[in-house]
Amino acid sequence: MVNFQSYLLNGRRISIAITLLFGLFCLxxxxxxxxxxLHQNGDVNYTYLISGLDYWSLLPSGINDQPAIIVKLWNALIIGVVYLLRMSFVDLSMTQDVLTNSELYLHVVTLTIFFVFIFTLFQFLIFTYEVTKNKTLWSLAVLSFFFSSVIFLNIWSNKPEPYLVIAGLWLGSIILRLAQNKTVASWKIVCCILFAILSKITIAPFLIPLLFLIPSKQLFRAVLPFGIVSLIIIWIAWSRELNPFLQWIVNVGSHTGSYGAGEVGLYGADLSSNLLKLLRINGLPIITLVLGLTYSLVKKVNRIAVISICVSFFIFFMLILKMPSSNYFVVSYAILPVFILLAFEGINLVWNTKLMVPLVLLFILVRLTLYSRSMRQFALVAQSIESPTGVQTYYSSSPSYALFMANKTQFSRHSEALSRIYPNDTFYWFDHTFCNFKERISHTNLRGKIILISGTSDNVESDSLLNIVSRKIDGIKYIYKVKVK
Structure with a gap:
């Protein structure tokens, strides 16, 4: 019979097992x-790739609401390395190669950042194991990282979410070190802060504990000066992206709606439904936060660290309440294990094999079952890929539409090259216009014609120049047969 307690006492072994098991399912x-x-439907996966490509020409990105500069830089780095390895074998410029083989480049981008994540997770597990006396508490803290499938579902996207998980684990390690009165080099703290906020600004509330945990002398003489100077330099270098980003932040913070598209105010009429959604997604973390805060206050354990982390979560939830999409919560699951280790430090938990082993195995079984269900859903969609029918609009799954959306965001810089790769593709844009990669197609030239439009867009139904003959639902997509008036 396996001695689970002795296995648990080998931190490196169990850390490797957790990392490999989770990594295997991700792969x-x-x-x-x-x-x-197929799954992003022309959303930001391709946009960040093209942004990285444009960085090689020192051109600014057109997507600035994250600001996701780290994501764009990583895309640029991988594009450069991959093209350097391929340039001897392909008779294409960098731009032509990326646009023609965009999926290849995206695979390398996401695979490389995945392995960075796996390495970071392993280092986090090893470190937290070594500094935690109660290994049962450590086991429960580690399990909290997997309370939700949100990290698993977002780890392969070419978006800020994988970088946020890495930043969250890195930041959590620093918070834990500081809370235990261990020394952390100022340059490491500054690098972590810059990596975090330049990946996605929503992680900013979780920087609050640093203000209370970093020794005052180090904070005011090193971290803040170096951090401010670094931010000024970065702002000057990326002003064409960060200035619109700041304007976007101000607008979102002062107007209702998901992206600040509503009236003046912070929250709109959807506040109650958004609150219910937030509570549903974060039920276990919220319960954990309440229990941890209560225990910390009663037992007087790491109160400054625990209270500051709770304040961070509260501010974070208030910000995300405007649009509580599940993928926005990845960073909270990366911070939660450290909160548990700090809040419940000193708790008398004894490893009871007869109780804990079945519970842990049941938890693992449930998580793997949910992962498998998600994978099956993705696989079924992948197996049913069909070429888009007729004109493509939003949510039309195809490489040409993904590139069309990305090119639009990137100020249509690559229209000429894309028109040569996809000369016959036609699109229907949000402003009720038909176009290809090169030019707009006049309604006059289409008058009286019957056209199929594939995708999901209310703009088709609200276009007064289109008469809808029929509409067929294909999953999340619609196929409209329309007659141009």
Whole structure:
């Protein structure tokens, strides 16, 4: 019979097992899910790739609401390395190669950042194991990282979410060190802060504990000066992206709606429904926060660290309440294990094999079952790929539409090259216009014609120049047969 307690006492062994098991399921998901354009439907996966390509020409990105500069830089780095390895074998410029083989580049981008994540997770597990006396508490803290499938579902996207998980684990390690009165080099703290906020600004509330945990002398003489100077330099270098980003932040913070598109105010009429959604997604973390805060206050354990982390979560939830999409909560699951270790430090938990082993195995079984269900759904979608019918609009899954959306965001810089790669593709844009990669197509030239439009867009039904003959639902997509008036 396996001695689970002795196995638990080998931190490196169990850390390797957790990392490999989770990594294996993530890799299986990568191989069964199909191409990036299938599930993102022309969203930001391709936009960040093209942004990275444009960085090689010192051109600014057109997507600035994250600000996701780290994501764009990583895309640029991988594009440069991959093209350097390929340039001797392909008779294409960098731009032509990326646009023609965009899925190849996206695979390398996501695979490389995945392995960075896996390495970070392993280092986090080893470190937290070594500094935690109660190994049962450590086991429960580690399990909290997997309370939700949100990290698993977002780890392969070419978006800020994988970088946020890495930043959250890194930041959590620093918070834990500081709370235990260990020394952390100022340059490491500054690098972590810059990596975090330049990946996605929503992580900013979780920097609050640093203000209370960093020794005052180090904070005011090193971290803040170096951090401010670094931010000024970065702002000057990326002003064409960060200035619109700041304007976007101000607008979102002062107007209702998901992206600040509503009236003046912070929250709109959807506040109650958004609150219910937030509570549903974060039920276990919120219960954990309440229990941890209560225990910390009663037992007087790491109160400054615990209270500051709770304040961070509260501010974070208030910000995300405007649009509580599940993928926005990845960072909270990366911070939660450290909160548990700090809040419940000193708790008398004894490893009871007869109780804990079945509970842990049941938890693992449930998580793996949910992962498998998600993978099966992705695989079924991937197996049913069909070429878009007729004109493509939003949510039309195809490489050409993904590139069309990305090119639009990037100020249509690559229209000429894309028109040569996809000369016959036609699109229907949000402003009720038909176009290809090169030019707009006049309604006059289409008058009286019957056209099929594939995708999901209310703009089709609200276009007064289109008469809808029929509409067929195909999953999340619609196929409209329309007659141009």
């Amino acid at each position: 299986i998901n990568f191989f069964v899910s199909g191409p990036h354009w």
